[in-house]
Amino acid sequence: MRKVKYKANYGYAGTDVEDELEYPDGATDEEIEEDIKEIVMQRVDWYWEMKGDCNKKEDCISNLLL
16 A cells, blocks of 8 residues: 655645545556545635626637637
């Protein structure tokens, strides 16, 4: 087993996260990184929105294609 420690900080006091995980010996660094990224992103509340003259995302996308 490979024991891995990760830390994440969300930019505000008290939002640090630190944990240890275990992975099978055959797990690649890339697999471990992807897994930890998924864990960290599950703790983040985020969204995006269109700005400007667009009322719907689809309208803005079609304007970009013109």
